[in-house]
Amino acid sequence: xxxxxxxxxxxxxxxxxxxxxxxxxxxxxxxxxxxxxxxxxxxxxxxxxxxxxxxxxxxxxxxxxxxxxxxxxxxxxxxxxxxxxxxxxxxxxxxxxxxxxxxxxxxxxxxxxxxxxxxxxxxxxxxxxxxxxxxxxxxxxxxxxxxxxxxxxxxxxxxxxxxxxxxxxxxxxxxxxxxxxxxxxx
Amino acid sequence: xxxxxxxxxxxxxxxxxxxxxxxxxxxxxxxxxxxxxxxxxxxxxxxxxxxxxxxxxxxxxxxxxxxxxxxxxxxxxxxxxxxxxxxxxxxxxxxxxxxxxxxxxxxxxxxxxxxxxxxxxxxxxxxxxxxxxxxxxxxxxxxxxxxxxxxxxxxxxxxxxxxxxxxxxxxxxxxxxxxxxxxxxxxxxxxxxxxxxxxxxxxxxxxxxxxxxxxxxxxxxxxxxxxxxxxxxxxxxxxxxxxxxxxxxxxxxxxxxxxxxxxxxxxxxxxxxxxxxxxxxxxxxxxxxxxxxxxxxxxxxxxxxxxxxxxxxxxxxxxxxxxxxxxxxxxxxxxxxxxxxxxxxxxxxxxxxxxxxxxxxxxxxxxxxxxxxxxxxxxxxxxxxxxxxxxxxxxxxxxxxxxxxxxxxxxxxxxxxxxxxxxxxxxxxxxxxxxxxxxxxxxxx
Numbered sequence: 001x002x003x004x005x006x007x008x009x010x011x012x013x014x015x016x017x018x019x020x021x022x023x024x025x026x027x028x029x030x031x032x033x034x035x036x037x038x039x040x041x042x043x044x045x046x047x048x049x050x051x052x053x054x055x056x057x058x059x060x061x062x063x064x065x066x067x068x069x070x071x072x073x074x075x076x077x078x079x080x081x082x083x084x085x086x087x088x089x090x091x092x093x094x095x096x097x098x099x100x101x102x103x104x105x106x107x108x109x110x111x112x113x114x115x116x117x118x119x120x121x122x123x124x125x126x127x128x129x130x131x132x133x134x135x136x137x138x139x140x141x142x143x144x145x146x147x148x149x150x151x152x153x154x155x156x157x158x159x160x161x162x163x164x165x166x167x168x169x170x171x172x173x174x175x176x177x178x179x180x181x182x183x184x185x186x
Numbered sequence: 187x188x189x190x191x192x193x194x195x196x197x198x199x200x201x202x203x204x205x206x207x208x209x210x211x212x213x214x215x216x217x218x219x220x221x222x223x224x225x226x227x228x229x230x231x232x233x234x235x236x237x238x239x240x241x242x243x244x245x246x247x248x249x250x251x252x253x254x255x256x257x258x259x260x261x262x263x264x265x266x267x268x269x270x271x272x273x274x275x276x277x278x279x280x281x282x283x284x285x286x287x288x289x290x291x292x293x294x295x296x297x298x299x300x301x302x303x304x305x306x307x308x309x310x311x312x313x314x315x316x317x318x319x320x321x322x323x324x325x326x327x328x329x330x331x332x333x334x335x336x337x338x339x340x341x342x343x344x345x346x347x348x349x350x351x352x353x354x355x356x357x358x359x360x361x362x363x364x365x366x367x368x369x370x371x372x373x374x375x376x377x378x379x380x381x382x383x384x385x386x387x388x389x390x391x392x393x394x395x396x397x398x399x400x401x402x403x404x405x406x407x408x409x410x411x412x413x414x415x416x417x418x419x420x421x422x423x424x425x426x427x428x429x430x431x432x433x434x435x436x437x438x439x440x441x442x443x444x445x446x447x448x449x450x451x452x453x454x455x456x457x458x459x460x461x462x463x464x465x466x467x468x469x470x471x472x473x474x475x476x477x478x479x480x481x482x483x484x485x486x487x488x489x490x491x492x493x494x495x496x497x498x499x500x501x502x503x504x505x506x507x508x509x510x511x512x513x514x515x516x517x518x519x520x521x522x523x524x525x526x527x528x529x530x531x532x533x534x535x536x537x538x539x540x541x542x543x544x545x546x547x548x549x550x551x552x553x554x555x556x557x558x559x560x561x562x563x564x565x566x567x568x569x570x571x572x573x574x575x576x577x578x579x580x581x582x583x584x585x586x587x588x589x590x591x592x593x594x595x596x597x598x599x600x601x602x603x604x605x606x607x608x609x610x611x612x613x614x615x616x617x618x619x620x621x622x623x624x625x626x627x628x629x630x631x
Binding site: 005006007008009010011012013014015016018019020022024025026029030036037039042043044045047048051052056058059060061062063064065066068069 | 292293296297299346349350351353355480481482483485486489490492493494495496553556557558573574577578582584585622625626629630
């Protein structure tokens with residue numbers, strides 16, 4: 001039974017998109033449709049009628065809706081995971097990257113201690129949103145322990161002292177050879 | 187042949203390297219068009235010969251019958267669907283030749299003007315030659331009329347596709363002009379590619395005598411680097427070098443205004459070039475509309491609701507989002523009353539090599555609260571399945587298994603459904619089309 005509402009929806013979408021009107025043209029500008037989509041300006045009654053009566057305008061509306069949803073899903077981010085690679089098992093661990101290549105962890109040895117720097121790749125699809133919203137982030141190891149917690153600075157980085165007794169490489173090996181970068185839900 | 191620039195050959199000049207033109211949203215401008223056209227011609231002759239001989243004899247009566255033709259072609263297309271030609275990619279979106287042909291046939295049904303033009307052409311020929319389709323060579327005449335119809339239709343469809351994809355209006359004539367320019371560029375690139383042999387013509391295109399390999403010839407790597415004046419001079423001098431007048435210099439008025447607007451030509455060349463680059467580098471953007479998701483319907487409904495609320499003085503209860511289904515007011519017939527399986531139905535299903543209890547099981551698999559079932563409450567199950575078959579195809583992930591013929595894994599065919607419903611095929615077709623019209627009326631909020 002669960003599939004039927006989906007069939008209904010698909011059929012309804014096909015019906016609306018299959019209509020053709022001779023001499024049809026775009027009845028509403030992108031700006032008008034986009035404003036209606038993002039809720040900043042509702043359509044007037046006449047605009048609403050135009051959208052209903054012009055299948056081509058409705059197809060444009062659909063395209064803008066799809067693009068808007070695709071952009072939103074690209075910007076959405078719920079965390080990135082990474083593994084300790086075979087090549088990075090040497091005692092001198094300098095850098096780790098998440099599988100999506102959106103985050104890097106840098107390790108700097110300093111006066112017998114370690115510092116860890118989390119940095120966001122500029123080309124990450126959600127980079128602009130994170131820089132704007134400045135959410136609280138954390139890095140956890142494979143055992144779930146917090147390695148670093150903080151907010152990005154203007155360079156898209158967050159730095160802290162390495163919190164464990166063990167050096168980074170053996171520490172990660174001990175805890176599943178994995179790590180993750182996550183937003184912290186407050 | 188300068189009126190027949192259907193597909194551009196790649197600048198390298200290898201025949202198998204046909205690529206065609208890509209513009210935002212267009213589906214019918216690439217390498218597969220020739221195959222789509224041939225397949226439609228073949229299946230049209232099949233459909234017209236089999237079902238419509240009597241109608242062809244009275245071409246004016248054809249005008250009322252696009253449904254029968256469309257179904258006949260669609261059926262023939264599905265039957266050839268597994269052949270190499272039909273299964274081949276027809277464009278860079280990955281649509282197969284068969285899918286493109288099917289989509290175009292269904293477009294025809296939604297655009298009666300194009301069907302009527304075809305019927306008028308058949309009628310005119312009939313007045314001239316009598317039943318020409320029966321005479322020697324008559325098939326070729328009929329095929330030509332079919333080709334003409336689809337040639338017009340594909341540009342109409344792609345003009346709309348382009349408009350929907352990028353939000354700029356576009357006419358079929360403009361699509362035609364884009365294709366002419368793209369083909370002209372391909373020709374110029376081919377001429378430039380053999381500069382030794384074509385020195386005189388290249389000189390005419392560049393507007394200066396040729397001493398050495400000119401830098402323009404070396405630098406033209408894409409259509410975006412082609413200059414409008416080269417196109418104009420190439421067309422102007424084509425007769426001198428090729429024998430036929432160039433496309434911008436025929437007696438036809440088609441490109442009369444384009445001929446005098448080099449800046450417009452330049453902009454169109456740049457647009458084709460930009461999009462080729464964009465679509466080559468950023469696959470995901472031009473595959474965007476491939477998603478079958480109907481999520482945009484949610485946006486549509488929301489926008490309509492917001493508009494209705496803002497346009498009235500207070501929140502309008504009748505337009506409540508939860509109450510968006512404008513189905514029939516009367517309740518659907520009690521499912522239980524249909525539950526008992528009629529022995530005759532079992533016999534019919536068995537005769538079609540469907541499971542004996544097909545009707546009962548298929549009925550049980552419908553959600554009686556669903557929008558479709560409520561809207562089509564007075565229609566039989568076979569009519570409802572015929573609606574899905576027409577609108578969504580024989581196979582769709584969302585169909586419950588009980589609706590499918592185990593032999594094919596797809597919905598029963600129209601013939602099977604007609605037998606199940608104990609009506610003739612034309613009657614089922616008529617009821618199906620009426621049901622689609624009713625659904626469409628209900629789907630529009």
